Amino acid sequence: MSRRVVRQSKFRHVFGQPVKADQMFEDIRVSKVTWDSSFCAVNPKFLAIIVESGGGGAFMVLPLAKSGRVDKNFPLVTGHTAPVLDIDWCPHNDNVIASASEDTTVMVWQIPDYVPMRNMTEPIVTLEGHSKRVGILTWHPTARNILLSAGGDCVIILWNVGTGEALLTLDDLHTDLIYNVCWNRSGSLFVTTCKDKHLRIIDPRQHLVVAEKFKPHDGARPVRAIFMADGKIFTTGFSKMSERQLALWDLKNLEEPIALQEMDTSNGVLLPFYDPDSSIVYLCGKGDSSIRYFEITDEAPYVHYLSTYSSKEPQRGMGFMPKRGLDVSKCEIARFYKLHERKCEPIVMTVPRKSDLFQDDLYPDTPGPEPALEADEWLSGKDSEPILISLRDGYVPVKNRELKVTKKNILDSRPPTGPRRSQSTCDANFSNSALQELLEEIRSLRQTVQTHEKRIADLENKLCQFTNGTD
Numbered sequence: 001m002s003r004r005v006v007r008q009s010k011f012r013h014v015f016g017q018p019v020k021a022d023q024m025f026e027d028i029r030v031s032k033v034t035w036d037s038s039f040c041a042v043n044p045k046f047l048a049i050i051v052e053s054g055g056g057g058a059f060m061v062l063p064l065a066k067s068g069r070v071d072k073n074f075p076l077v078t079g080h081t082a083p084v085l086d087i088d089w090c091p092h093n094d095n096v097i098a099s100a101s102e103d104t105t106v107m108v109w110q111i112p113d114y115v116p117m118r119n120m121t122e123p124i125v126t127l128e129g130h131s132k133r134v135g136i137l138t139w140h141p142t143a144r145n146i147l148l149s150a151g152g153d154c155v156i157i158l159w160n161v162g163t164g165e166a167l168l169t170l171d172d173l174h175t176d177l178i179y180n181v182c183w184n185r186s187g188s189l190f191v192t193t194c195k196d197k198h199l200r201i202i203d204p205r206q207h208l209v210v211a212e213k214f215k216p217h218d219g220a221r222p223v224r225a226i227f228m229a230d231g232k233i234f235t236t237g238f239s240k241m242s243e244r245q246l247a248l249w250d251l252k253n254l255e256e257p258i259a260l261q262e263m264d265t266s267n268g269v270l271l272p273f274y275d276p277d278s279s280i281v282y283l284c285g286k287g288d289s290s291i292r293y294f295e296i297t298d299e300a301p302y303v304h305y306l307s308t309y310s311s312k313e314p315q316r317g318m319g320f321m322p323k324r325g326l327d328v329s330k331c332e333i334a335r336f337y338k339l340h341e342r343k344c345e346p347i348v349m350t351v352p353r354k355s356d357l358f359q360d361d362l363y364p365d366t367p368g369p370e371p372a373l374e375a376d377e378w379l380s381g382k383d384s385e386p387i388l389i390s391l392r393d394g395y396v397p398v399k400n401r402e403l404k405v406t407k408k409n410i411l412d413s414r415p416p417t418g419p420r421r422s423q424s425t426c427d428a429n430f431s432n433s434a435l436q437e438l439l440e441e442i443r444s445l446r447q448t449v450q451t452h453e454k455r456i457a458d459l460e461n462k463l464c465q466f467t468n469g470t471d
Helices: 375-379 432-470
Strands: 015-018 040-042 046-051 057-063 077-080 084-089 096-101 105-110 125-128 134-139 146-151 156-160 165-170 178-183 190-194 198-203 208-214 224-227 233-238 244-249 259-262 270-275 280-285 290-296 303-310 317-320 332-339 343-350
Touching (some): 040 084, 096 134, 190 224, 270 332
Antiparallel strands (some): 015 343, 046 057, 084 096, 178 190, 224 233, 244 259
């Protein structure tokens, strides 16, 4: 009689647990826009959530320490004129976030370490190049200031946020709505899924589709795809019978998946979140009340089911904390921020260990906040793996680093496109020196306003402390 041997894995006993009620973020009106993005982005300093807002689009940025009930007058980021569809934190600067909207623009924001007193309405740079709504944003994993955006016009644009310019425009590679985009580990390629049922692996600098697969899943509903650390591709989709599926593909041969599993018959699109350090993929379906997780290995059957975290409430969206934001003293290997209708609930995934010492096997060196390349180096053809840091002593977020935007000859080279904003006719005799004086004066005024705003914020904080002391 053959005995079945249980597969050895240090992640077999990973379990999820919600935080206590006082550590949740309550009274948040989460956006009701029908768009398959996660509606939530998180980093070691801040939690950002797309929220309902009258007269345009808005999202809220909360310091992670500010849990509990959120004041109904809490300041929002409100620069867009139509609903916000996607947000993404810069991996190389914890104070910089990009937002994409139905108003066809992408805006990049510098979030201060202190809580501002009023709504933020002025982005550090506005990126205009799409002709329809922009629904997907993703930063380059290793190069500084490179941001990818994909819109309803089937166009992908790579921006240099440091200059406000479009570096590359890929306008002839997709024939229909793009569902998702994901970079590989070094940022040399990205994978896209599209409504035309094609999965494409694209080299943006060569303007080339390196590999392509028609119908990675037979169903008609949206497919999601992400790169694994070793270059394989993990997809989620639907079968002909509308059963949800997951599949793993080898880039060398896209004819057949090396692993394919059917899961259930729910309607929600499965959003995959990947931790390359532990090779675990977490699947969160919109409208589901569970998170399933799988370990990816190099040996057949490649995809191993680990467990499921279940709760009673369905999720509206989900945020995934980067590895450097986790608590290594508690053996925490992942943290999710689950959006409900009116609150955000952190869920902690831990591996039970008896020892209080640092667990080397759970925390290999992980990508840190320093970029490996400059934008120009990457554009010229250089590639680099992420710069890794150790989590042995925990990670302390660095203080606010200002993103400097230097626009190159923007007055000469970028005439206004279309009737977007009214432009007054400029007098031909208006001299360059007068223009420089005017710009200098505007800069000085802006600096004065920022200084006053900070002073007012400091005084209000002191006033709050005095008030609290007298109660």
